[in-house]
Amino acid sequence: MTQFTLNGRPVEVDRPTDELLLLVIRDALGLKGTKYGCGAAMCGACTVHVDGAPEFSCQLAVGDIEGAEVTTIEGLSEDGTHPLQKAWIDQQVPQCGYCQSGQIMRAAALLSENPEPSRTEIANYMSANLCRCGTYNRIFKAVEQAALEV
Amino acid sequence: MTAQILRPNLSRRTLLKGGAGLVFVLGVGGLSAVEVNAQDATLDVNQWLTISPNGAITIVFPSTEMGQSSYSTLPQMLAEELDADWNDVVIAQLNEDDRAFGNPIFGGVLYTAGSTAVQGYYDPMRRAGAQVRDVLLQIAAQQLGVAKDSLRTETSTVIAEDGTRLSYGALAATGLDGVQIPDAEAVTLKDPQSFRIIGQDIPRRDVPAKSTGKAEYAIDVELDNMAHAVVLRTPVEGETPTAVDDAEARTVEGVIDIVTLPDGVSVVAETLWAALGARDLLQVEWSTTSPARNFNSETTLASYAEAVRDPEADVAVWAEKGDATSAIKNADSTVSHLYLSDYAYHAQIEPMAAVASVDPDGLGVEVWAGTQTQSWTTHTIMETLGTTQDRIRLHMMTMGGSFGRRTAFVQDYVRDAVLSSRAVGRPVKVTWTREDDVKNGTFRPAAAQQLEAGLTTDGQLTGWHHKVATPTVIGFFNPGRWEIVKPNDVISMRGAESKFYDIADFRADHIITERQARLAPYRGIGAAYTSFAAEAFMDELAEAAGRDPLEFRLDLVRDNQRGQYLLEKVADMSGWQDRGDRALGLSFAGYSSSMAAGVAEIEVDDSSGEILVTHIWAAVDAGRIVSPDNAHNQIEGGIVFGLSSALSERIDIEKGEVVQSNFYDYEIVRADRVPPIDIHIASVDAPPTGVGEVGTPMVSSAIANAFYAARGQRLRHMPFTRDRVRSVLQS
Numbered sequence: 103m104t105q106f107t108l109n110g111r112p113v114e115v116d117r118p119t120d121e122l123l124l125l126v127i128r129d130a131l132g133l134k135g136t137k138y139g140c141g142a143a144m145c146g147a148c149t150v151h152v153d154g155a156p157e158f159s160c161q162l163a164v165g166d167i168e169g170a171e172v173t174t175i176e177g178l179s180e181d182g183t184h185p186l187q188k189a190w191i192d193q194q195v196p197q198c199g200y201c202q203s204g205q206i207m208r209a210a211a212l213l214s215e216n217p218e219p220s221r222t223e224i225a226n227y228m229s230a231n232l233c234r235c236g237t238y239n240r241i242f243k244a245v246e247q248a249a250l251e252v
Numbered sequence: 253m254t255a256q257i258l259r260p261n262l263s264r265r266t267l268l269k270g271g272a273g274l275v276f277v278l279g280v281g282g283l284s285a286v287e288v289n290a291q292d293a294t295l296d297v298n299q300w301l302t303i304s305p306n307g308a309i310t311i312v313f314p315s316t317e318m319g320q321s322s323y324s325t326l327p328q329m330l331a332e333e334l335d336a337d338w339n340d341v342v343i344a345q346l347n348e349d350d351r352a353f354g355n356p357i358f359g360g361v362l363y364t365a366g367s368t369a370v371q372g373y374y375d376p377m378r379r380a381g382a383q384v385r386d387v388l389l390q391i392a393a394q395q396l397g398v399a400k401d402s403l404r405t406e407t408s409t410v411i412a413e414d415g416t417r418l419s420y421g422a423l424a425a426t427g428l429d430g431v432q433i434p435d436a437e438a439v440t441l442k443d444p445q446s447f448r449i450i451g452q453d454i455p456r457r458d459v460p461a462k463s464t465g466k467a468e469y470a471i472d473v474e475l476d477n478m479a480h481a482v483v484l485r486t487p488v489e490g491e492t493p494t495a496v497d498d499a500e501a502r503t504v505e506g507v508i509d510i511v512t513l514p515d516g517v518s519v520v521a522e523t524l525w526a527a528l529g530a531r532d533l534l535q536v537e538w539s540t541t542s543p544a545r546n547f548n549s550e551t552t553l554a555s556y557a558e559a560v561r562d563p564e565a566d567v568a569v570w571a572e573k574g575d576a577t578s579a580i581k582n583a584d585s586t587v588s589h590l591y592l593s594d595y596a597y598h599a600q601i602e603p604m605a606a607v608a609s610v611d612p613d614g615l616g617v618e619v620w621a622g623t624q625t626q627s628w629t630t631h632t633i634m635e636t637l638g639t640t641q642d643r644i645r646l647h648m649m650t651m652g653g654s655f656g657r658r659t660a661f662v663q664d665y666v667r668d669a670v671l672s673s674r675a676v677g678r679p680v681k682v683t684w685t686r687e688d689d690v691k692n693g694t695f696r697p698a699a700a701q702q703l704e705a706g707l708t709t710d711g712q713l714t715g716w717h718h719k720v721a722t723p724t725v726i727g728f729f730n731p732g733r734w735e736i737v738k739p740n741d742v743i744s745m746r747g748a749e750s751k752f753y754d755i756a757d758f759r760a761d762h763i764i765t766e767r768q769a770r771l772a773p774y775r776g777i778g779a780a781y782t783s784f785a786a787e788a789f790m791d792e793l794a795e796a797a798g799r800d801p802l803e804f805r806l807d808l809v810r811d812n813q814r815g816q817y818l819l820e821k822v823a824d825m826s827g828w829q830d831r832g833d834r835a836l837g838l839s840f841a842g843y844s845s846s847m848a849a850g851v852a853e854i855e856v857d858d859s860s861g862e863i864l865v866t867h868i869w870a871a872v873d874a875g876r877i878v879s880p881d882n883a884h885n886q887i888e889g890g891i892v893f894g895l896s897s898a899l900s901e902r903i904d905i906e907k908g909e910v911v912q913s914n915f916y917d918y919e920i921v922r923a924d925r926v927p928p929i930d931i932h933i934a935s936v937d938a939p940p941t942g943v944g945e946v947g948t949p950m951v952s953s954a955i956a957n958a959f960y961a962a963r964g965q966r967l968r969h970m971p972f973t974r975d976r977v978r979s980v981l982q983s
């Protein structure tokens with residue numbers, strides 16, 4: 103039994119403590135916005151916040167986050183109106199969209215660490231996350247747009 | 253024309269659930285309308301669109317969505333001619349192999365590939381919209397007692413001369429008495445000048461869900477009582493499991509069953525985590541007789557290089573004009589070079605996944621999958637269960653990228669989900685790990701290409717011969733199709749026709765080599781490597797002729813004014829004429845009838861061998877652009893894809909096994925290596941020709957040519973990995 107906070111609500115899951123947080127979030131708790139892309143800390147599709155810091159949820163065992171506060175894309179805003187989500191829609195960033203939950207969660211962590219990042223700082227920070235559709239330049243623009251609002 | 257086309261057998265389509273109104277049916281006999289009332293609310297018909305009394309206009313989306321935005325773009329084309337209010341439009345995914353909706357470019361097969369969706373549906377979907385608009389005008393004319401010609405339409409409304417406005421919803425509810433349905437070919441289409449939807453930046457329908465984590469992909473499907481499966485697949489193509497020791501695997505808590513498949517072993521468990529753990533404990537012996545065990549990518553490429561230089565090799569002529577051989581023989585000088593390219597992997601971020609729920613009788617099934625083809629997915633399921641099409645309930649899910657990956661005639665991940673579900677009598681989701689996806693990848697083929705051309709003493713091109721040694725891709729991923737089209741393989745050869753240039757004596761040959769890997773179409777298909785070779789060679793020719801690469805190319809596009817415009821435009825955008833010390837490389841290629849001129853600017857780190865691309869400019873002509881902002885996004889994505897495959901993407905095969913496993917040894921480009929990309933899209937009055945792949949083919953040659961500008965050395969083997977660049981610099 104592991105207890106933690108998910109998107110502001112306490113949850114308790116009865117899963118093996120070594121099961122990946124990613125799978126617990128998706129399959130036990132039913133939040134599918136967090137994606138599996140590689141399971142190897144290489145793509146960032148699984149990015150969530152653990153106690154405010156960006157983490158690859160494919161690299162954490164659920165037992166390791168006992169008591170922690172986990173935020174997923176579903177918890178970033180109540181209604182999809184976080185400044186980053188609005189900027190993502192304004193800039194029409196997603197193509198296939200599969201990487202984008204992870205991109206947005208990573209970008210949100212960037213803006214909380216560095217509210218006015220330069221283009222280079224954005225590119226470096228976002229390099230943890232792959233986008234095979236090639237939307238990187240739009241991601242940069244959307245992060246810059248959101249930074250003006252945050 | 254018949255008044256009604258009913259397809260009572262297709263009883264599962266319930267687009268009309270709960271609504272009454274007019275249903276417009278485009279079937280084999282053309283368009284017809286069917287009146288529906290509340291009692292008939294679940295009438296099953298085969299329709300392009302329905303208009304409900306409440307004003308909702310439901311338009312069928314006949315392709316599948318993998319990021320290219322056809323989901324929004326195709327219905328827009330119909331809505332334009334219908335003069336619909338885009339906000340009234342509801343989009344309905346076509347979830348079956350109903351050839352009445354097929355893409356004319358593929359002979360009616362439901363197949364989303366080759367940047368053809370807008371091109372193929374541009375005419376039929378606009379005509380369907382125009383027909384329905386005409387019918388609505390007739391109904392309004394009757395109601396108002398005025399001439400049809402006196403009426404006009406705008407945003408889902410018919411407007412009379414006296415200002416009376418009738419909504420499409422209200423008209424649809426009133427019936428069809430006395431209405432004549434016009435012939436599809438005879439309806440008048442709009443003058444593009446009056447387009448309100450086509451050519452506008454209308455936001456994509458799927459972007460909000462894709463910005464909030466709500467978009468549902470096959471890998472996300474969750475059903476009651478669903479089990480999870482992972483498959484231990486044969487490490488080498490063509491082998492089968494000969495002995496399975498699953499005793500230990502079965503002890504893992506949550507394991508439901510272990511199912512032997514033709515080429516793998518499926519571990520079915522209550523959770524994905526349990527299935528993965530149990531799979532690690534399987535002991536499987538595989539047969540060892542497959543000829544694929546001899547596949548080694550290094551020797552494969554060497555043998556292709558040998559074949560391409562062998563004057564006796566059998567060739568299939570891909571394109572020919574004039575007499576290239578004589579022109580080259582009579583030239584004042586000749587230039588010839590060999591170009592190589594390795595296997596490449598699609599690397600779509602969503603790995604393969606499918607969910608199947610087989611009926612108790614083992615013949616019916618409901619399937620959720622993301623694929624590029626309703627037709628071949630249906631085919632796969634029918635073959636797997638030995639069943640008929642009417643027993644299949646399909647859900648075509650939006651895909652987390654594809655780029656050609658999900659096009660095969662036989663889709664093994666779908667098959668595995670169906671077989672696993674049948675075995676355990678429960679719904680089963682099959683998920684491939686990234687490692688499964690790489691190891692069982694289907695690749696862009698390796699290729700060796702020899703180019704030879706003649707030059708006159710005054711620096712003119714005379715005679716061009718392009719030989720491509722690579723296997724047939726179609727022969728592997730769709731053998732039945734190959735029987736029809738052979739020896740012409742557009743997937744293997746596209747681009748080698750160099751059709752945007754006017755070269756009087758021209759020849760491109762396909763040397764069809766032995767297949768030594770699993771193959772598939774790949775973004776840009778043949779042009780991803782043929783245009784690399786052709787456009788890198790073009791620069792070498794310009795150099796040998798002592799001419800500027802731009803001037804040399806402009807000579808060859810005198811009959812292609814749209815191409816000439818692109819070359820001049822990209823030169824202008826990039827400051828080509830005053831480039832000074834900047835290392836710029838030019839290329840001019842494209843995809844099908846869409847053209848792209850590109851310039852790459854690079855820097856080279858000599859010690860690491862890394863090429864840093866610092867800027868890319870592109871000028872693109874893809875005919876009329878239906879969705880400009882999305883076109884820009886697609887072209888940019890295509891360029892990034894080209895950049896990535898040029899610099900680092902490479903699959904190796906040893907003893908029949910794929911060497912790479914994941915994104916740590918198959919590198920795709922990351923944010924910090926993506927340069928600013930400036931794109932100009934030409935505005936032309938011509939039919940649309942597709943934007944999904946046009947950006948890709950020119951990139952690798954632009955980079956190779958920029959490398960020559962930077963270091964005076966040629967890169968003739970793609971990808972230009974750091975070690976290859978270092979060894980070129982040291983040579």
Ligand code: FES
Nearest residue numbers: 139140141146160
């Ligand atoms: S799935 Fe976690 S980094 Fe790729």
Ligand code: FES
Nearest residue numbers: 198199233234235
């Ligand atoms: S939008 Fe497709 S992978 Fe990023």
